[in-house]
Amino acid sequence: xxxxxxxxxxxxxxxxxxxxxxxxxxxxxxxxxxxxxxxxxxxxxxxxxxxxxxxxxxxxxxxxxxxxxxxxxxxxxxxxxxxxxxxxxxxxxxxxxxxxxxxxxxxxxxxxxxxxxxxxxxxxxxxxxxxxxxxxxxxxxxxxxxxxxxxxxxxxxxxxxxxxxxxxxxxxxxxxxxxxxxxxxxxxxxxxxxxxxxxxxxxxxxxxxxxxxxxxxxxxxxxxxxxxxxxxxxxxxxxxxxxxxxxxxxxxxxxxxxxxxxxxxxxxxxxxxxxxxxxxxxxxxxxxxxxxxxxxx
Numbered sequence: 199x200x201x202x203x204x205x206x207x208x209x210x211x212x213x214x215x216x217x218x219x220x221x222x223x224x225x226x227x228x229x230x231x232x233x234x235x236x237x238x239x240x241x242x243x244x245x246x247x248x249x250x251x252x253x254x255x256x257x258x259x260x261x262x263x264x265x266x267x268x269x270x271x272x273x274x275x276x277x278x279x280x281x282x283x284x285x286x287x288x289x290x291x292x293x294x295x296x297x298x299x300x301x302x303x304x305x306x307x308x309x310x311x312x313x314x315x316x317x318x319x320x321x322x323x324x325x326x327x328x329x330x331x332x333x334x335x336x337x338x339x340x341x342x343x344x345x346x347x348x349x350x351x352x353x354x355x356x357x358x359x360x361x362x363x364x365x366x367x368x369x370x371x372x373x374x375x376x377x378x379x380x381x382x383x384x385x386x387x388x389x390x391x392x393x394x395x396x397x398x399x400x401x402x403x404x405x406x407x408x409x410x411x412x413x414x415x416x417x418x419x420x421x422x423x424x425x426x427x428x429x430x431x432x433x434x435x436x437x438x439x440x441x442x443x444x445x446x447x448x449x450x451x452x453x454x455x456x457x458x459x460x461x462x463x464x465x466x467x468x469x470x471x472x473x474x475x476x477x478x479x480x481x482x483x484x485x486x487x488x489x490x491x492x493x494x495x
Contacts (some may be wrong), residue, residue, distance in 0.1 A: 199481035207432070208235065208238075212327075213234075215329065216239060216244065216247065216329040217225060217238065217239040217248075217484075218237070218238050218239075219231060219235065219236070219238075219304055220235070220237075220238070220452070221234070221236075221288055222234045222235075222236055222288075224487075232287075233287075233288035234270070234285055234286065234287060234288050234289040234460075235260060235267065235285070235286050235287065235289075235294070235356050236277075236283055236284070236285050237251070237273065237283065237284045238281055238282070238283050238405035239251035239281070239282060239489075240278075240280050240281045240282075241280060243326070243329055243331065243364075244280075244281070244282055245274075245282045245483075246323075246324050246331065247325075247326035247329065247331075248270055248272050248282050248283065248284040249282075249323060250323055250324055250325035250326050250405075251272070251284050251325070251326070251402060251403065252271075252284050253271055253321075253322070253323050253387075253405075254321075254325050254381075254382070254404065254405030254406075255267060255269040255286065255401065255405075256269045257379055257405055258308065258381065258400065258403060258405065261308055261311045261312055261379055262304060262307055262308045262311065263307075263491070264304075264397060264399075265304050265307075265308060265398070265399065265400060266399060266400055267286040267287050267288075267289065267363050267370075267399060267401050268286060268287040268403065269285075269286050270285045270286055270287070271283075271284075272284045272285065272287075273284045286401075288392060289392050289399055290392070290393045290394070291390030291391055291392060291399075292390075292391045292392075292396075293392065294391065294395050294455070295324070295386045295389065295423045295424060295428075295483065296391050296397075296398035298391060298427045298430075298432075299431060300397065300398070300427045301389075301398040301428070301431075302428055302431040302432040302434075302435065303435055303441060303450075304398065305384075305400075305430075305432060306414070306432060306435035306436045307435075308378075308379060309378040309379065309410040309413070309436060310382065310435075310436065311379070312338060312375065312379060312380070312404075313376070314377040314379070314407035316336060317338075317377070318336040318343075318353075318377065318384065318407070319336065319337050319338070319339070319340050319375075319377050319407055319473075320334045320335055320336035320337060320406060320407060321405060321406040321407060321409055322334075322341060322483075325382060325403070325404045325405055327382070327383050327404045327459050327463075328405060328459065328463045329465070330459060330463065331405065331462070331463060332382070332404055333346060334406045339369060340364045340365060340369060340375040340409050341366045341369055342414075343407075343408065344365050344408075353411040357447045358445070362426060363387050364444050364447055364448045364451050365448075365451070367439075367441055367444055368404065368409065368439060373439075373440055375407060375409050375439065377407035377409075377414075378407065378408065378409070378410040379403060380405065380406065380407070380408050380410060380412060381400050381403045381404070381408055381413060382404035382405050382406055382408075382412075382413070383402065383403060383404040383416065383456075383459075384400060384401055384415055384416050384417075385411055385416050385417075385422035385424075385456075386421075386423025386424065387402075387420055388400060388401055388402045389401070390464060392434065392470035406468075408437070410436060411438070411439055411445075411448060411449065411452065412428060412452045413453025413458055414432065414449060414452070414454075414455040415454075415455060416449070416452075416453070416456045417429065418449055418450065418453035418456075419456065419457065419473075420451060422456075424472070440469070440479035447481070447484070447485075450481070451478065451481065453477075454474065454477050454478070454481070457473050457474050459475055461474050466494060
């Protein structure tokens, strides 16, 4: 890089339909060796997704430094047309999900540490779940932000039905939701336990400022590796939002968003779409009042 370090050939770590990942070992000018993680993607969405990953990781790192990789840079590749890269520190991970105690305490610290820069819900750039862009337009209301930016993962329909009165209930009768910085795609594939320290590191975020409980929606599907012990430990640090009696159904609604992601990202797996349809029907049946304007009636 600009003649300052010598780089060994990149080692391919993995591929997805939208990006390639590499481990690069670099000999620094001081003679020491370090390892870096590099992700490369092409096209407009490739560029914007890597920008979102860098900005999201930077926000998490600035809030709780030991909880995310050290973000280093992102930008265009000089010798590859329409290709961009994201660069951060590389970590060796142990197998399995982190233990609830320290992991959930640190996650709660992330959610409680700061207020959003303007007191609103959103983020200063688009962030991505896989190759799905998230509309992070700033809104003062969580209900409005969730309805406008979290219910159509492919962005093909401008109709934004509100499935239930669950999100409005968070902001009625004097209740308010404080915007929290959240990872946005926190499943077992986006968190690792560092072999050297035993501490958890979260990566590949789809970050934004939102309701902290949205983060836990991705823990509901058993495929994502988190159990009830993680929920219980997390809520030792941050209590469930009022109205508490709506908590489980709110979690179900937030999980629906992540199942929609899975259905859109992996259309050949019909199980995801089946789960989505069944859960939408269940929520409509339970919360049929107030849905007169929904296209799902």
